[in-house]
Amino acid sequence: MAESSETLLETPLASLHSELGGRMVPFAGYSMPVQYAAGIMQEHLHCRAAASLFDVSHMGQAELVGEGAAAALERVTPADVQALKPGRQRYGLLMTEAGGILDDFMVANLGDRLFLVVNASRKHVDLPYIQAALPAGVTLKPLPDRALVALQGPQAVAAIATLAPGIADLTFMGIGSFEIAGVKALVSRSGYTGEDGVEMSVPAEQAERFARALLALPGVQPAGLGARDSLRLEAGLCLYGNDIDETTSPVEAALTWSIGKRRRTEWNFPGAGRVREELANGAxxxxxxxKPEGRQPARGHTPIHAPGGAAIGEITSGGFGPTLNGPMAMGYVAPEHAADGTALDLMVRGKALAARVAPTPFVPHRYAR
Structure with missing residues (x-):
């Protein structure tokens, strides 16, 4: 059943989206801009060429405070949180006891506390799950009164460094506090587009003033969910609910790099049994x-067959890559069909569309390492 507009939440930038001509759609319980007047293709290409501003305030933000917070978080994730140095951020997975992925998230060490960002569609699941695992003395503090905006693209850091020069000194996955246009912001050099850029957490009541200051910078244009999705797919990045979910393991999802080396010797995280078994014997x-051959994209849930043969899997994300200038997809196949270059048939509306397994990212990452 479609969500009625009455039930949709709004981000602190709702009125700004309206003013900018954003076309609003329901997403993860929120009214979000899928695109602005320029359109998805132009917004995508602008992000690859200059700098684009995305509202990601629907994401869940929280702090973990107290002695042993890092060790406590390791009760629900295989990431090595204890080795995370102050001023650094890391990608991690929240795991179920059955070895599935409850969510993917970001964790940063702010010195006196950990800062977490979880997916909008999963925050109502994630935060209680983390809370239930905490020992006495460690507290989870949700931050519903904060907005989150991402400035992404090759000119993003140079543009924002005119307002806060220190941001240029951050390397990929670095994080720090800065004052930008009179607003205190927590800034990480990260994002989900494959481009260099920053994500910035600011107080909700100052978010609109903050966003306007960024949009006034040379080369910065707004971009919506449509461009965010095509950018992350070109970058080969997973979208929770499409490419990963509670049925998927980190081994199946090719996310074992997010499991810390120490954690692979301890095997004391939820779902470790399944992960260990699949690492040893294969998923x-x-x-x-x-990569489909030709120009026609294949969307999520498209069946994947061996050429002229049986079903071997399914597409989980698919679309047209404006930078790639062609169709692209990600999906799951049986291991014997997973090697790069393997021929596939994608069953689009009952017709076989020729395709091949291709390495990701489809467009090279340009992080500031």
Missing amino acids: KRLRVGI
């Missing part, structure tokens, strides 16, 4: 990049 399916 039943594997996430791969897929």
Whole structure:
């Protein structure tokens, strides 16, 4: 059933989206801009060429405070949180006891506390799950009164460094506090577009003033969910609910790099049994990049067959890559069909569309390492 507009939440930038001509759609319980007047293709290409501003305030933000907070968080994730140095951020997975992925998230060490960002569609699940695992003395503090905006693209850091020069000194996955246009912001050099850029957490009541100051910078234009999705797919990045979910393991999803080396010797995280077994004996399916031949894209849930043969998997994300200038997809196939270059048939509306397994990212990452 479609969500009625009455039930949708709004971000602190709702009125700004309206003013900018954003076309609003329901997403993860929020009214979010899918695109502005320029359109998804132009917004995508602008992000690759200059700098684009995204509202990601629907994401869940929280702090973990107290002695032993890092060790406590390791009760629900295989990431090595204790080795995370102050001023650094890391990608991690929240795991179920059955070895599935409850969510993917970001964790940063702010010195006196940990800062977490979880997916909008999962925050109502994630935060209680983390809370339930905490020992006495460690407190989880949700931050519903904060907005989150991402400035992404090759000119993003140079543009924002005119307002806060210190941001240029951050390297990829670095994080720090800065005053930008009179607003105190927590800034990480990260994002989900494959481009260099920053994500910035600011007080909700100052978010609109903050966003306007960024949009006034040379080369910065607003971009919506449509461009965010095509950018992350070109970058080969997973979207929770599409490419990963509670049925998917880190091994199947090709996310074992997020499991810390120490954690692979301790095996004391939820789902460790399944992960260990699949690392030793192989998973039943594997996430791969897929390039359809020709120009027609294949969308999520498209069946994948061996050429002229049986079903071997399914596409989880698919679309047209404006920078790639062609169709692209990700999906799961049986391991014997997962090697780069393997021929596939994508069953689009009952017709076989020729495709091949392709390495990801489809467009090279340009992080500031």
